[in-house]
Amino acid sequence: xxxxxxxxxxxxxxxxxxxxxxxxxxxxxxxxxxxxxxxxxxxxxxxxxxxxxxxxxxxxxxxxxxxxxxxxxxxxxxxxxxxxxxxxxxxxxxxxxxxxxxxxxxxxxxxxxxxxxxxxxxxxxxxxxxxxxxxxxxxxxxxxxxx
Amino acid sequence: xxxxxxxxxxxxxxxxxxxxxxxxxxxxxxxxxxxxxxxxxxxxxxxxxxxxxxxxxxxxxxxxxxxxxxxxxxxxxxxxxxxxxxxxxxxxxxxxxxxxxxxxxxxxxxxxxxxxxxxxxxxxxxxxxxxxxxxxxxxxxxxxxxxxxxxxxxxxxxxxxxxxxxxxxxxxxxxxxxxxxxxxxxxxxxxxxxxxxxxxxxxxxxxxxxxxxxxxxxxxxxxxxxxxxxxxxxxxxxxxxxxxxxxxxxxxxxxxxxxxxxxxxxxxxxxxxxxxxxxxxxxxxxxxxxxxxxxxxxxxxxxxxxxxxxxxxxxxxxxxxxxxxxxxxxxxxxxxxxxxxxxxxxxxxxxxxxxxxxxxxxxxxxxxxxxxxxxxxxxxxxxxxxxxxxxxxxxxxxxxxxxxxxxxxxxxxxxxxxxxxxxxxxxxxxxxxxxxxxxxxxxxxxxxxxxxxxxxxxxxxxxxxxxxxxxxxxxxxxxxxxxxxxxxxxxxxxxxxxxxxxxxxxxxxxxxxxxxxxxxxxxxxxxxxxxxxxxxxxxxxxxxxxxxxxxxxxxxxxxxxxxxxx
Numbered sequence: 001x002x003x004x005x006x007x008x009x010x011x012x013x014x015x016x017x018x019x020x021x022x023x024x025x026x027x028x029x030x031x032x033x034x035x036x037x038x039x040x041x042x043x044x045x046x047x048x049x050x051x052x053x054x055x056x057x058x059x060x061x062x063x064x065x066x067x068x069x070x071x072x073x074x075x076x077x078x079x080x081x082x083x084x085x086x087x088x089x090x091x092x093x094x095x096x097x098x099x100x101x102x103x104x105x106x107x108x109x110x111x112x113x114x115x116x117x118x119x120x121x122x123x124x125x126x127x128x129x130x131x132x133x134x135x136x137x138x139x140x141x142x143x144x145x146x147x
Numbered sequence: 148x149x150x151x152x153x154x155x156x157x158x159x160x161x162x163x164x165x166x167x168x169x170x171x172x173x174x175x176x177x178x179x180x181x182x183x184x185x186x187x188x189x190x191x192x193x194x195x196x197x198x199x200x201x202x203x204x205x206x207x208x209x210x211x212x213x214x215x216x217x218x219x220x221x222x223x224x225x226x227x228x229x230x231x232x233x234x235x236x237x238x239x240x241x242x243x244x245x246x247x248x249x250x251x252x253x254x255x256x257x258x259x260x261x262x263x264x265x266x267x268x269x270x271x272x273x274x275x276x277x278x279x280x281x282x283x284x285x286x287x288x289x290x291x292x293x294x295x296x297x298x299x300x301x302x303x304x305x306x307x308x309x310x311x312x313x314x315x316x317x318x319x320x321x322x323x324x325x326x327x328x329x330x331x332x333x334x335x336x337x338x339x340x341x342x343x344x345x346x347x348x349x350x351x352x353x354x355x356x357x358x359x360x361x362x363x364x365x366x367x368x369x370x371x372x373x374x375x376x377x378x379x380x381x382x383x384x385x386x387x388x389x390x391x392x393x394x395x396x397x398x399x400x401x402x403x404x405x406x407x408x409x410x411x412x413x414x415x416x417x418x419x420x421x422x423x424x425x426x427x428x429x430x431x432x433x434x435x436x437x438x439x440x441x442x443x444x445x446x447x448x449x450x451x452x453x454x455x456x457x458x459x460x461x462x463x464x465x466x467x468x469x470x471x472x473x474x475x476x477x478x479x480x481x482x483x484x485x486x487x488x489x490x491x492x493x494x495x496x497x498x499x500x501x502x503x504x505x506x507x508x509x510x511x512x513x514x515x516x517x518x519x520x521x522x523x524x525x526x527x528x529x530x531x532x533x534x535x536x537x538x539x540x541x542x543x544x545x546x547x548x549x550x551x552x553x554x555x556x557x558x559x560x561x562x563x564x565x566x567x568x569x570x571x572x573x574x575x576x577x578x579x580x581x582x583x584x585x586x587x588x589x590x591x592x593x594x595x596x597x598x599x600x601x602x603x604x605x606x607x608x609x610x611x612x613x614x615x616x617x618x619x620x621x622x623x624x625x626x627x628x629x630x631x632x633x634x635x636x637x638x639x640x641x642x643x644x645x646x647x648x649x650x651x652x653x654x655x656x657x658x659x660x661x662x663x664x665x666x667x668x669x670x671x672x673x674x675x676x677x678x679x680x681x682x683x684x685x686x687x688x689x690x691x692x693x694x695x696x697x698x699x700x701x702x703x704x705x706x707x708x709x710x711x712x713x
Contacts, residue, residue, distance in 0.1 A: 067497060
């Protein structure tokens with residue numbers, strides 16, 4: 001059954017997004033799928049030789065963050081799937097949405113502009129248009145909270 | 148087979164011994180040649196440092212053809228070998244790029260002595276610096292490289308490569324326009340690369356690559372959780388100690404790359420803000436790393452340049468580092484007292500996942516790595532008795548590990564961060580450029596005049612100058628540039644021959660990294676992973692927490708240095 005995809009980073013700013021995704025999945029009776037994307041761009045100017053190992057560590061951390069989100073969903077009475085992917089955040093969201101033929105994508109709306117962030121306000125609008133045209137999924141934005 | 152081998156070895160040894168007895172050594176040859184007529188002397192700069200590669204010419208006054216010529220060696224010494232017949236009026240000319248030409252006419256007595264076949268020892272010559280266009284170019288290139296590194300516009304290594312490309316371009320093409328544009332040639336620039344540093348870093352990278360695959364960091368972190376029973380007042384110091392001790396023997400960046408993800412997971416399981424553990428951890432890493440020669444890249448640079456052994460670092464810095472750590476611990480508790488309150492009981496599901504992660508994954512590999520690492524530590528400590536450079540120990544350890552563990556060699560070679568090694572080599576040349584043209588000498592002279600003869604004032608100046616500057620500029624190029632300055636101050640300030648100023652530089656450069664997010668690579672890596680977990684560390688946040696820590700830790704370490712060396 002196609003469902004709801006909720007890409008998260010973890011942390012307090014993701015909590016409203018997680019809650020909204022859970023509520024929407026319950027309301028529409030859809031499958032819920034959390035996504036964490038490992039992106040190692042921050043290593044570009046520091047430790048290029050550690051990519052493989054740190055990638056594994058980040059994968060584990062992503063699984064842990066998703067496990068916490070799954071636990072929150074379970075506490076709310078629904079089960080959720082979780083997926084850790086590696087690569088560029090936008091590409092991975094689109095890829096998963098296409099694979100699952102998702103109905104909804106719940107994302108956090110950033111509080112301010114952040115350089116290079118796929119979710120910066122300008123890029124976010126273009127990104128939403130792209131998702132909706134390529135996957136047919138409706139994008140729902142939830143305001144993030146101060147971390 | 149064994150007998151054949153023994154025979155071969157014995158034969159080889161015999162041949163070797165016989166050849167050693169038969170073939171004349173250099174000393175014997177020197178005895179056999181005719182005694183030459185020599186003029187010998189030493190050429191130094193204004194900082195009393197030997198000037199290498201200066202051209203020393205003996206010529207008849209006003210004539211171009213030299214009677215004899217040579218160049219100065221690494222120690223600034225020269226020896227002019229005179230022909231059997233030479234004229235009565237002779238002068239010694241000394242030329243060197245970036246210095247004013249020096250000339251001295253030999254007096255009649257000296258000419259007579261030479262005529263009688265005696266060797267003349269000239270008085271020491273001090274060459275005066277000359278500011279040429281090359282001086283400004285090398286200075287601008289150094290500042291450009293620093294700016295590129297600080298802004299992160301391009302990769303550090305690329306920034307340093309851009310720097311050396313400009314230096315060589317100007318040195319080789321510039322003289323077409325003006326001789327004053329020459330900085331140094333390729334061969335001279337190679338002299339500035341410290342191969343002890345390069346090979347030590349490379350060897351340690353291989354050792355670290357083997358250790359990091361064993362799961363030891365994950366196990367230690369989970370062990371900290373189990374020992375503390377989730378009580379954060381106990382968990383925090385244990386994690387800080389683990390991180391600090393690991394950083395003293397491995398590099399800080401690797402330690403934080405491995406510690407941060409698992410620390411985030413423990414924090415999430417306990418329901419506390421990960422920054423309350425991560426920031427003290429990375430600061431402990433920057434502080435405790437100072438206590439050993441291999442703990443920080445800056446210590447590796449300082450140890451190699453200042454000929455400071457593993458033991459010297461341990462003995463002279465560890466008490467100060469422990470004082471600084473105690474101060475940091477108290478500070479961390481005060482700053483994060485609210486965040487360290489556990490929000491809820493640890494989630495069993497998350498704890499199970501953590502326990503699963505907190506396992507040694509390669510037990511046999513860890514056992515072998517521990518044995519080799521212990522051997523390396525012993526060699527680091529006793530190596531100085533045999534004049535064994537730390538780089539040799541690191542390479543030996545890395546090779547033994549590779550032979551014993553037989554890991555995928557391609558994987559291990561990939562684990563060597565070649566970009567960092569190229570960065571170091573290029574950086575040595577860029578800093579060599581400003582040394583060559585005299586900028587470092589001028590700075591040394593200036594600081595020397597400012598601090599005068601006071602060791603106390605010099606210690607304070609070096610420590611705080613290094614700490615504050617390391618907040619805003621990368622501490623590796625800064626330290627590399629400061630080393631000749633410190634060497635000059637060590638030679639001129641009374642009481643500084645204990646090398647205390649090198650320790651002040653070590654403390655300042657490393658603990659200064661706590662003052663800002665860009666002050667240390669480990670800070671940046673921690674921030675990157677933390678942000679990926681939804682807990683961003685902003686520049687202002689880090690300065691707010693880090694700058695007071697810089698003041699506390701640097702002050703305490705400095706107090707120890709003052710107690711020990713004054």
